[in-house]
Amino acid sequence: MAKIKIEKSTEDKILAAAKKIFISKGMFGARMQDIADEAGINKALLHYYFRSKEKLFEVIFIEAAQKLxxxxxxxxxxxxxxxxxxxxxxxxxxxxxxxxxxxxxxxxxxxxxxxxxxxxxxxxxxxxxxxxxxxxxxxxxxxxxxxxxxxxxxxxxxxxxxxxxxxxxxxxxxxxxxxxxxxxxxxxxxxxxxxxxxxxxxxxx
Amino acid sequence: MAKIKIEKSTEDKILAAAKKIFISKGMFGARMQDIADEAGINKALLHYYFRSKEKLFEVIFIEAAQKLxxxxxxxxxxxxxxxxxxxxxxxxxxxxxxxxxxxxxxxxxxxxxxxxxxxxxxxxxxxxxxxxxxxxxxxxxxxxxxxxxxxxxxxxxxxxxxxxxxxxxxxxxxxxxxxxxxxxxxxxxxxxxxxxxxxxxxxxx
DNA sequence: ATACAGTTTAACCAAATGGTTAACAAAGGA
DNA sequence: TCCTTTGTTAACCATTTGGTTAAACTGTAT
Structure with missing residues (x-):
């Protein structure tokens, strides 16, 4: 049985991490470093994919609101x-x-x-x-x-x-x-x- | 008609201000400076009356919870x-x-x-x-x-x-x-x- | 006045934080 | 192989933030 390694793209890793951190700590409580750690990447990458904390937050928030x-x-x-x-x-x-x-x-x-x-x-x-x-x-x-x-x-x-x-x-x-x-x-x-x-x-x- | 000036004690002013700021922005969102400004006093006074942000927050939170x-x-x-x-x-x-x-x-x-x-x-x-x-x-x-x-x-x-x-x-x-x-x-x-x-x-x- | 306690302030500090930069690696395309 | 684009990182920066300090002010009892 082959070991299936699901390589999540960096962007997806970020989104998953951001979701977890933002939802548990809120916009103010969340730290960009926490999100980077959770995603296992460098903090600068967050800004490479999503320009700012606010932009990243908005993506997560809208996704959440749409589910609701x-x-x-x-x-x-x-x-x-x-x-x-x-x-x-x-x-x-x-x-x-x-x-x-x-x-x-x-x-x-x-x-x-x-x-x-x-x-x-x-x-x-x-x-x-x-x-x-x-x-x-x-x-x-x-x-x-x-x-x-x-x-x-x-x-x-x-x-x-x-x-x-x-x-x-x-x-x-x-x-x-x-x-x-x-x-x-x-x-x-x-x-x-x-x-x-x-x-x-x-x-x- | 005499102008009645209700001299609130500094501590009360702080409590009122903290309540307003904490309740509208939460523990993380609230800034000590905001509270000081709202109370019309120096930021250091906050720490003089209540040692830390967390202590001040606790007072407000407990008061709120007790009302609830x-x-x-x-x-x-x-x-x-x-x-x-x-x-x-x-x-x-x-x-x-x-x-x-x-x-x-x-x-x-x-x-x-x-x-x-x-x-x-x-x-x-x-x-x-x-x-x-x-x-x-x-x-x-x-x-x-x-x-x-x-x-x-x-x-x-x-x-x-x-x-x-x-x-x-x-x-x-x-x-x-x-x-x-x-x-x-x-x-x-x-x-x-x-x-x-x-x-x-x-x-x- | 003097001394003294409690109160208030401006200036300061160290840590944390969001964000930037410049250099480096990986991956093709020619 | 060389070049270009994309992805990734360590180091750095400016600002913000909670908290401290030492000096100044206020009232009051001696």
């Missing part, structure tokens, strides 16, 4: 009935979160650091979340009286809160409740279905 | 019936959040930065959240079949998620939905009651 947002849209804009949409959203979203548990706190945090910049960076990148259609769908269901009266915006915020927050507050929850990595995963795995039913139970007539 | 946690306990440990407890929690908690909208993202973020340190700092400070009694109460209600079957931990996580997340993601929500400061406040004000009813509707039999 686009799936939302495909569901938001589909033609599924409301309950199915909610179930789908929770299932898919929690799956992405579990594969990238540090993503939400990274993205949310960097948005807070500089909201203006965030809009500029993500706007036009076609991955900006567009919940309009989803909101209208809720509005319609309320008017048809097929679900209880609720503000569409509130329902959206609830849906997102229940999906994302546990990952943003992962360390806090683990500290307070006392869950190890495995237990946390198990709880989240179960929540894929539970959140959806929790929401549906609340609005079903 | 203690009210939870007084409600968690009270003898109220479950629904009343949920209503109370939402009302009180959102009120605190609206008075300190940047607190949750600050605290959550710094906990993520260094979870070990967080436990060491807050543990023993008697302000650590103790949800045990609340969890047992839910368990009892489920067994008595007065509410629908739900994992107590899940219900707790849902309650916290719905209360805190909108503030953690404030900038994001404002960007995506397009809410100004006033509109955001109005939505949150309304949520004080709505979240509680949303939860209760979901678990009521």
């Amino acid at each position: 947002f686009p799936k939302i849209n495909s569901i938001f804009e589909s033609d599924m009935p409301l309950f199915e949409k909610i179930r789908n959203f929770c299932e898919e979203y929690l799956t992405v979160m579990m594969e990238n548990p540090y993503l939400p706190s990274f993205v949310v945090n960097e948005i807070n650091r500089d909201p203006q910049n965030f809009i500029k960076k993500i706007w036009n990148k076609q991955h900006f979340p567009k919940p309009q259609k989803f909101l209208e769908q809720i509005e319609r269901e309320v008017k048809k009286k097929t679900i209880k009266k609720i503000s569409p915006l509130d329902l959206l915020i609830n849906l997102i809160s229940l999906s994302i927050f546990p990952f943003v507050a992962k360390s806090m929850i683990q500290s307070v409740i006392g869950l190890d990595e495995l237990q946390f995963r198990a709880v989240m795995e179960k929540r894929k279905k539970d959140i959806a039913e929790f929401i549906i139970a609340s609005i079903k007539k | 946690f203690p009210k939870i306990n007084s409600i968690f440990e009270s003898d109220m019936p479950l629904f009343e407890k949920i209503r109370n929690f939402c009302e009180e908690y959102l009120t605190v959040m609206m008075e300190n909208p940047y607190l949750p993202s600050f605290v959550v973020n710094e906990i993520n930065r260094d979870p070990q340190n967080f436990i060491k700092k807050i543990w023993n400070k008697q302000h650590f959240p103790k949800p045990q009694k609340f969890l047992e109460q839910i368990e009892r209600e489920v067994k008595k079949k007065t509410i629908k079957k739900i994992s107590p931990l899940d219900l707790l996580i849902n309650l916290i998620s719905l209360s805190i997340f909108p503030f953690v993601a404030k900038s994001m929500i404002q960007s995506v939905i397009g809410l100004d400061e006033l509109q955001f406040r109005a939505v949150m004000e309304k949520r004080k009651k709505d979240i509680a009813e949303f939860i209760i509707a979901s678990i009521k039999k």
